[in-house]
Amino acid sequence: MGELKVLGSGTSSGVPVIGCRCDVCRSTDPKDKRTRSSVWIRENNLSLLIDTCSDLRAQALLAKIDRVDAVFFTHHHADHVNGLDDLRIFNHIQRTVIPCYASTRTTKEIVRMFPYIFDGLKPEGGGKPRLDMKILDGPVDLHGVTVIPVPVMHGKESVNGFRINNTAYVTDCSFISDESARLLEQLDTLILGTLGLKSHPTHFTLKEALAEIERLKPKRAFLTHLDHSLGHEATSSILPDNVKMAWDGLEIEI
Numbered sequence: 001m002g003e004l005k006v007l008g009s010g011t012s013s014g015v016p017v018i019g020c021r022c023d024v025c026r027s028t029d030p031k032d033k034r035t036r037s038s039v040w041i042r043e044n045n046l047s048l049l050i051d052t053c054s055d056l057r058a059q060a061l062l063a064k065i066d067r068v069d070a071v072f073f074t075h076h077h078a079d080h081v082n083g084l085d086d087l088r089i090f091n092h093i094q095r096t097v098i099p100c101y102a103s104t105r106t107t108k109e110i111v112r113m114f115p116y117i118f119d120g121l122k123p124e125g126g127g128k129p130r131l132d133m134k135i136l137d138g139p140v141d142l143h144g145v146t147v148i149p150v151p152v153m154h155g156k157e158s159v160n161g162f163r164i165n166n167t168a169y170v171t172d173c174s175f176i177s178d179e180s181a182r183l184l185e186q187l188d189t190l191i192l193g194t195l196g197l198k199s200h201p202t203h204f205t206l207k208e209a210l211a212e213i214e215r216l217k218p219k220r221a222f223l224t225h226l227d228h229s230l231g232h233e234a235t236s237s238i239l240p241d242n243v244k245m246a247w248d249g250l251e252i253e254i
């Protein structure tokens with residue numbers, strides 16, 4: 001049995017949003033403080049990250065992450081990759097190159113966004129992450145842990161969710177095809193991206209996410225990648241019994 005920890009449950013701006021005075025941004029409930037979305041999975045002595053979000057350093061310190069055996073990227077948007085440079089600390093600790101799995105498109109974008117990491121030049125002092133970018137084109141088996149990519153649409157972009165055992169993490173998403181829905185059958189836990197209340201071209205609203213949960217029928221679901229229109233307590237009180245709001249630090253057995 002392994003564990004999944006939600007490192008961050010917030011949308012791209014995080015919550016509170018800089019400069020915002022709304023009730024949720026001024027809330028004193030710790031569950032309304034959301035860093036950018038990412039999860040940490042420990043299974044079979046492996047330590048896996050999904051995404052290297054903008055808040056990776058703070059999240060790693062808080063969760064006491066001391067090892068990263070591999071990273072799986074959902075997609076290349078800034079909130080999901082901007083902590084990439086922080087991986088170099090794990091290179092130092094482990095003295096290994098870190099394998100990073102991503103789609104062809106995400107890999108291309110990451111290389112374009114972080115040219116200094118991939119230019120093959122030795123840095124003068126400082127240092128840079130040593131990463132082995134691996135193209136993700138199907139399930140990956142790492143020491144007995146199988147990570148299954150689940151392609152979903154995020155607006156017009158095809159991005160990846162991931163399934164490990166009977167748990168799936170599908171963050172930025174606005175459409176799940178029937179084919180991908182089949183990869184999400186018989187789940188114990190689905191963690192699903194849910195932006196907020198207002199309709200959005202690239203993310204599920206609360207209403208749409210609840211309809212997807214109805215369709216996919218996991219035993220239970222957690223909502224993540226949340227914006228400031230969804231206060232933890234108020235939203236929790238209107239959710240069906242098997243659906244909960246995720247929060248930073250939430251731990252789930254997988």
Ligand SMILES: [Zn+2]
Pocket residue numbers: 011012037077079080172225
């Ligand atoms: Zn995002």
Ligand SMILES: [Zn+2]
Pocket residue numbers: 016017020021022023024025228
């Ligand atoms: Zn706000």
Ligand SMILES: [Zn+2]
Pocket residue numbers: 075077154172
């Ligand atoms: Zn995105």
